[in-house]
Amino acid sequence: MSYTISLTVNGDRRDVTFEDARVTLLDLLRERLALPGTKKGCDRGQCGACTVLVDGRRINSCLTLAVTLDGADVTTIEGLARGDVLHPVQASFVEHDGFQCGYCTPGQIMSAVGLIAEGDVGTDPERIREGMSGNLCRCAAYHGITEAVLDAARRMTDDKTRKSA
Amino acid sequence: MNLFDYLRPASVSDAIAAWQPGAAYLGGGTNLVDLMKTGALQPGKVIDIARLPGLDRIESLPDGGTRIGALVKNSVLAGDPDFAAAFPMIAEALASGASGQLRNAATLGGNLMQRTRCVYFQDPHSACNRRESGNGCGALGGDTQNHAVLGWNDACIATNPSDLCVPLAALDAVVETQGPNGRRDIAFADFHRLPGDTPERETALEPGELILAVRLSSNAAASYQNSRYLKLRERTSFAFALVSAAAALQLKDGRITEARLAIGGVAAKPWRVPAAEALMLGQPPDTDLFRRAAAVALEDATPSGNNGYKIDLARRIAARSLALAAAGTPTRMPALPASVFGESAHV
Numbered sequence: 109m110s111y112t113i114s115l116t117v118n119g120d121r122r123d124v125t126f127e128d129a130r131v132t133l134l135d136l137l138r139e140r141l142a143l144p145g146t147k148k149g150c151d152r153g154q155c156g157a158c159t160v161l162v163d164g165r166r167i168n169s170c171l172t173l174a175v176t177l178d179g180a181d182v183t184t185i186e187g188l189a190r191g192d193v194l195h196p197v198q199a200s201f202v203e204h205d206g207f208q209c210g211y212c213t214p215g216q217i218m219s220a221v222g223l224i225a226e227g228d229v230g231t232d233p234e235r236i237r238e239g240m241s242g243n244l245c246r247c248a249a250y251h252g253i254t255e256a257v258l259d260a261a262r263r264m265t266d267d268k269t270r271k272s273a
Numbered sequence: 274m275n276l277f278d279y280l281r282p283a284s285v286s287d288a289i290a291a292w293q294p295g296a297a298y299l300g301g302g303t304n305l306v307d308l309m310k311t312g313a314l315q316p317g318k319v320i321d322i323a324r325l326p327g328l329d330r331i332e333s334l335p336d337g338g339t340r341i342g343a344l345v346k347n348s349v350l351a352g353d354p355d356f357a358a359a360f361p362m363i364a365e366a367l368a369s370g371a372s373g374q375l376r377n378a379a380t381l382g383g384n385l386m387q388r389t390r391c392v393y394f395q396d397p398h399s400a401c402n403r404r405e406s407g408n409g410c411g412a413l414g415g416d417t418q419n420h421a422v423l424g425w426n427d428a429c430i431a432t433n434p435s436d437l438c439v440p441l442a443a444l445d446a447v448v449e450t451q452g453p454n455g456r457r458d459i460a461f462a463d464f465h466r467l468p469g470d471t472p473e474r475e476t477a478l479e480p481g482e483l484i485l486a487v488r489l490s491s492n493a494a495a496s497y498q499n500s501r502y503l504k505l506r507e508r509t510s511f512a513f514a515l516v517s518a519a520a521a522l523q524l525k526d527g528r529i530t531e532a533r534l535a536i537g538g539v540a541a542k543p544w545r546v547p548a549a550e551a552l553m554l555g556q557p558p559d560t561d562l563f564r565r566a567a568a569v570a571l572e573d574a575t576p577s578g579n580n581g582y583k584i585d586l587a588r589r590i591a592a593r594s595l596a597l598a599a600a601g602t603p604t605r606m607p608a609l610p611a612s613v614f615g616e617s618a619h620v
Contacts, residue, residue, distance in 0.1 A: 129279035234608035242372020242511035
């Protein structure tokens, strides 16, 4: 039995046919849509390396069957920057050394983008650490990660205030 | 992962009609897809219920109660300001569970149906009476640190991993279902089963029966000013409870007029002991009283292996949750929800 879905990935409409339904969103992105920025770590929802946004909310792409996503809007790390202009969270990770080896970084950044959009953490470092606990970093760059998310959250709040003023 | 047929029916009745032995309903997928990857579960048919209409609402009922649709996401429920104000310990339990990513995917119904985190259940090469009746129990005499101290027998010593279910048990929630034989209500106390002679039957659901919603009565919201969920885990965040407790009190003129206490992580279902609640009635809230209530709640506890530590921990977390409930629900969700560390964790 084959299944056909159509979804939007980083603004582009993609039509995909699966021969069987076992393909996860993570494998769809990496193996079939040539978007290897999203990383496979544990493949069990425990490390967060595979975090992407689906309809604006952060989820683990390794635990999401792609066939369930007909009509969904997916954003991956490749879809954040506007040309050469980095997303504020990306820029902040660079400025604050929010990584060492970099393998967990796409997931960290997508998770931070989702977390800031959820709007619950403000600029409280304790709430940011708690909100980012679904993303593990084996290099333990947590200090820089928290600083990066904090700074990005501040900048994005300021931008919003300026725009609404 | 085994091969399976996938279908997405348009209605609850179509979903139930599509069910057959060996089929699985798919909600958020956070537990089912994981267990399909390990091979612990191998459904031949996956019925995607995630988009069934009408099951993603939080409703106020004419009798003052609240009805939560089975497909409401954990993060949506915990973040609903009216719901969190009325049922703060449910919101705190939800916020303390899993990670931000998982809470965005996991559903209410799926939370009730999630499987034990016993590693012998998750590993298809280990013996497990839950996976397959008569298969034996690999956990007995094995690595038992996370296993039950109440309600277990030699057939199964697994615990229910849910945070959400602990306050739902304390608040006498009702589970609304629909199955091949129609609709019915199941009292929360009857929903999860102790292993008994049928450890493979974890819930009261009949084959093909689907959860539609969970209802809470107006009385369940009456303790909103004095309720708390606390959870001990091996790391500060993103870990299952070793033990947890949900405590809710109603106080009048300095005395307890209603007490609710449920303990998590200790059995195959949230553990509630009416005698422990009854002994607090009419008494002024007091640390010593809460210690006595906690002792009664754990009276029947026996280690199922190398887990006697849980009995002490559960007593302490139960007494502490009662004391924190008496001190008052925090005005804002703590930065570390349900944690014994950080602000709002001491009395």
